Amino acid sequence: MICLGIIYDRLRWEEKELSKSADARGLDVNRVDAKTISLDSDWSSTDTQDKFGNIVLQRCISYFRGLHTTAFLESKGLKVINSMDVALTCGNKLLTTLKLEKANVPTPRTLFSFTAEGAIESLQTIGYPAVLKPVTGSWGRMVVKLNDKETAQAMIEMRSKIEGPLNQIFYIQEMVDRPPRDIRTIVAGDKIVASIYRHASPGEWRTNVSIGGKGDICKVTSELEDVVLRAADTVGGGLLGVDAMESENGILIHEINNTVEFKGAASVCGVDIANEIISYILAQNRR
Template sequence: MTPATRPADAAPFGVLASRLRTDEKRVLEALERRRMPYEFVDSRALWRDLADTTARWPVVLNREIGHTRALYAARALEAAGCTVLNSARAIELCGDKYLTSVALRDAGLPTPRTALALTPQAALDALEAIGYPAVIKPLTGSWGRLVAKLPDAESAATVLEYVAALPSPASHLVYAQELVDKPDRDIRVIVVGDEPVGAVYRRSSDWRTNVARGAETLRCEVTDDIAKLAVTAAQCVGADIAGVDLIEDAAGQLMVLEVNHGVEFSGFRRALGDDAPVADRIVDLLAARSASCSG
């Protein structure tokens, strides 16, 4: 991506978040280093009158950590005429594992065998068809929370009995997926503006390879296959900034597991250092999108 510049009198970018983590601070530092004006927008204080269609920030980087707040912030800002990265549509697709899976399937990308059951009882039939071992996951959520590994039908029946007792009807929807026989790692690729910034292996002794659960990040070469799969996955959900998770099966074939709209990149940077300037690439994208909006 070619670095873009902005006129000195250009309207400021908006950077939306409720928490300034290390990742957000790096983006703000990159904006300041390049003397690009911005305003930090605390999502906890954000409100928009529907009649107000004034885009105070023509381009907004949405770094809100909460899915619901991020989604409706994007919707409200887009209704006011702002360009939001990522868009409400991308957040909606990425934030729901089933919608992501449908988009990946429609794009013809390889994924683990997946099913959606509308009741815990139906999930037993779905899991039987998929085969054990398998996993069930909440439709929304991250960091590997509430993901259950099911080695056999007996364990599935026990777990799904608890699922059936949950009070929320949404909790009774079961996203079921085959457990791919993979190495003790997956691959995280960060894509910004339809280009891969880099890739890391996330290695763990646990079957879940989330950095938030203590996984180790190691450099991974971005091969042509990895680049093509990751970029296409980000494009099919409309994500301008994405963390794409890939896995390798026992034969070494790549599959797309999921696409994350609010990608964190501190562990990524620890593994790749200056070879993966994620914050600068995000700023390049903001500037390019601003130029296209004003042009």
């Protein structure tokens, strides 16, 4: 029997659904709390498989915790979905942007600075309004629309005072003229599993479901399919949530999530996303 390890640090609805689907498909499920593990460099590949499973689904919310546990497991020869390279890229917006740009996948223009002074310089270049984002994190947290220089100076100063090296990386993106919605597409390998619009709630420009955004079925056009699958492939493929915007120049990819949440998409689309993910994992295990 195949043992699927699911590594988590906060058990969400998604991890429970994945466990149920895997169980229903006859897999042995081993849920591992990453907060409690102690990894030993002396372990053999067999030792590691015994503790985690034959194939591992990485579902940690903490970017660095997930990244480093994946690095360990891959070093012991285990197949981890998603891979460390994919996680490294997708968990960092700067690295994602660079990969998309290099592969000519349409993405918003973005400037990067590493001091408050540099950030103000970036804003003078890109103009107002602009969007300031942290390089790590999700759910719209600390994503700020900067309407003018006065607001920008205040926000940049506040950000620069927050401790931690990541807060000294200023990721400043053009404000794309788009409808008050974006598109979340869930991809498994080269297959689109589900796609939804995320409508911003009244008085809010951010579309994240966690801050009130509402889901609605999105018909996958040939353009959306092409751009989304190219974006997924560019970051290394796997199980991904690709976020797109509809600009006047076409679809733009602005974020790719590698431990994608899908409760909202599942309820809107009526697709058994957890089961689709398990199918993808089983296909990967046969490779």
